[in-house]
Amino acid sequence: xxxxxxxxSPESNAWHTARASKRHVIVLDPLRAPDAHSLTPLQxxxxxxxxxxxxxxxxxxxxxxxxxxxAMLRERAADDAIAPFAPLAVILAAPHAEPGDWHLFGLxxxxxxxxxxxxxxxxxxxxxxxxxxATLVLPWSDPTLLTLCERLGSVELLCAQVALHSSQPHAAxxxxxxxxxxxxxxxxxxxxxDGEDDLALSLDRLRDRIEGxxxxxxxxxxxxxxxxxxxxxxx
Amino acid sequence: MSVERTGPARxxxxxxxxxxxxxxxxxxxxxxxxxVAVRPDNCFDVLSSRAERLLHRxxxxxxxxxxxxxxxxxxxxxxxxxxxxxxxxxxxIRADELPPRAVQRLGLEARPSDLVxxxxxxxxxxRPPLVWYGHNLASLNRQLPEMELGGLATxxxxxxxxxxRCTTQIGATQWTSAALHVHARFGPxxxxxxxxxxxxxPATLTYKLELDESLLExxxxxxxxGMVTEDPFWIEPRDHDAIRALEERIERGKRFAVVGPPxxxxxxxxxxxxxxxAA
Numbered sequence: 001x002x003x004x005x006x007x008x009s010p011e012s013n014a015w016h017t018a019r020a021s022k023r024h025v026i027v028l029d030p031l032r033a034p035d036a037h038s039l040t041p042l043q044x045x046x047x048x049x050x051x052x053x054x055x056x057x058x059x060x061x062x063x064x065x066x067x068x069x070x071a072m073l074r075e076r077a078a079d080d081a082i083a084p085f086a087p088l089a090v091i092l093a094a095p096h097a098e099p100g101d102w103h104l105f106g107l108x109x110x111x112x113x114x115x116x117x118x119x120x121x122x123x124x125x126x127x128x129x130x131x132x133x134a135t136l137v138l139p140w141s142d143p144t145l146l147t148l149c150e151r152l153g154s155v156e157l158l159c160a161q162v163a164l165h166s167s168q169p170h171a172a173x174x175x176x177x178x179x180x181x182x183x184x185x186x187x188x189x190x191x192x193x194d195g196e197d198d199l200a201l202s203l204d205r206l207r208d209r210i211e212g213x214x215x216x217x218x219x220x221x222x223x224x225x226x227x228x229x230x231x232x233x234x235x
Numbered sequence: 236m237s238v239e240r241t242g243p244a245r246x247x248x249x250x251x252x253x254x255x256x257x258x259x260x261x262x263x264x265x266x267x268x269x270x271v272a273v274r275p276d277n278c279f280d281v282l283s284s285r286a287e288r289l290l291h292r293x294x295x296x297x298x299x300x301x302x303x304x305x306x307x308x309x310x311x312x313x314x315x316x317x318x319x320x321x322x323x324x325x326x327x328i329r330a331d332e333l334p335p336r337a338v339q340r341l342g343l344e345a346r347p348s349d350l351v352x353x354x355x356x357x358x359x360x361x362r363p364p365l366v367w368y369g370h371n372l373a374s375l376n377r378q379l380p381e382m383e384l385g386g387l388a389t390x391x392x393x394x395x396x397x398x399x400r401c402t403t404q405i406g407a408t409q410w411t412s413a414a415l416h417v418h419a420r421f422g423p424x425x426x427x428x429x430x431x432x433x434x435x436x437p438a439t440l441t442y443k444l445e446l447d448e449s450l451l452e453x454x455x456x457x458x459x460x461g462m463v464t465e466d467p468f469w470i471e472p473r474d475h476d477a478i479r480a481l482e483e484r485i486e487r488g489k490r491f492a493v494v495g496p497p498x499x500x501x502x503x504x505x506x507x508x509x510x511x512x513a514a
Contacts, residue, residue, distance in 0.1 A: 062317075097363045103320040
């Protein structure tokens with residue numbers, strides 16, 4: 001079973017939910033200097049790819065104090081008692097203004113993470129935060145999206161092309177715990193992207209449907225392995 | 236107590252408030268802060284295509300305020316660490332009401348009828364719905380001296396906190412920051428940290444303000460609270476030993492607050508939190 005470190009201040013609800021969790025978790029308080037000195041290896045990168053790099057102050061302001069930074073640790077050898085925290089993956093969390101809802105962002109995977117790591121961390125984060133539901137922004141090209149649909153049954157697409165994520169198209173999705181999101185509605189194969197060339201057109205159509213009042217859900221396409229299917233609940 | 240009768244009232248009558256948040260949040264926000272209505276078309280759903288151009292202008296506002304040597308926020312954080320979980324609110328003006336050539340001078344792309352943000356306040360919830368963490372207060376007061384925007388930052392913060400219905404605000408700022416003059420107008424700032432190794436600049440204080448609507452309205456009217464205590468001790472912002480010593484006392488359980496704005500030498504007044512204040 002994976003171990004986790006949650007960096008959260010007592011001002012955040014995450015401080016309380018993580019400490020109450022049944023998972024193997026260490027909670028560090030960024031407001032206390034002794035804990036703060038341990039945080040460096042748990043930080044997302046501060047330089048490099050602009051879609052993943054995040055300044056130190058922004059991690060503090062947007063996540064550590066009001067929300068949480070959640071790190072999944074590598075397994076350590078039994079004799080490795082004094083090694084610093086060695087994260088396999090890190091994600092940031094900020095509470096939504098609606099109590100019980102959280103936004104997850106700034107996902108960073110280390111090079112030896114597997115394809116399942118991101119979804120494992122997201123599921124663990126939802127559990128550690130005791131979230132009723134959570135939003136997440138991630139690239140359409142990220143296989144995590146498909147894995148989440150496999151595990152959760154479906155996710156709701158809130159926005160097909162999120163502004164200010166400029167390197168590649170990003171989706172904003174809403175996740176609920178398994179069994180709580182069972183969309184009725186019409187399967188819409190015409191809204192699915194059939195390869196990269198088709199993606200931009202498909203995203204425009206999805207955006208139009210959502211802005212026109214439809215609710216759009218993504219799920220695994222049973223007929224085409226590795227592809228997302230779209231289900232629409234029209235207004 | 237002194238009252239500034241010109242600035243805030245004039246700013247509220249000439250500038251337009253705006254709000255950026257996801258569509259489902261607008262119903263829980265106060266869209267008549269201090270009796271000033273936020274027009275429906277100035278409520279922007281952060282996930283809609285309609286908000287995109289305004290978001291780009293907000294990024295530009297941030298860059299103009301804090302400059303290249305400041306601490307620029309990655310563009311995507313205006314969504315993920317700001318308007319999606321929280322709220323961006325502010326005051327703006329139509330592009331054709333700006334001084335001639337100001338749009339080009341500021342590097343803003345805007346059609347004449349577009350709303351140009353002149354100031355913004357960004358906060359995310361900490362313990363929703365009433366406790367919020369403010370992390371960005373930007374204003375073009377210095378870049379547009381001809382518009383006489385004095386007091387704009389303070390007004391924008393008060394307006395934002397009223398829109399969010401915030402009763403406790405947490406934030407962080409540097410001991411050397413001029414923003415302390417703004418934050419101290421909202422009352423005693425209880426120190427959660429004095430020395431903050433978790434921040435990019437350890438000489439950062441983390442503070443907490445207790446608020447209510449009448450206090451916010453007084454601040455918005457330009458009423459200065461004055462020094463909370465007559466007998467503070469003073470922190471010299473570059474005296475890191477003194478700041479560390481204060482942090483050690485906080486970590487041992489003592490409670491302190493910044494009780495007024497910095498003096499002319501930049502020294503910050505700090506006093507113990509009395510049991511009465513703590514209650």
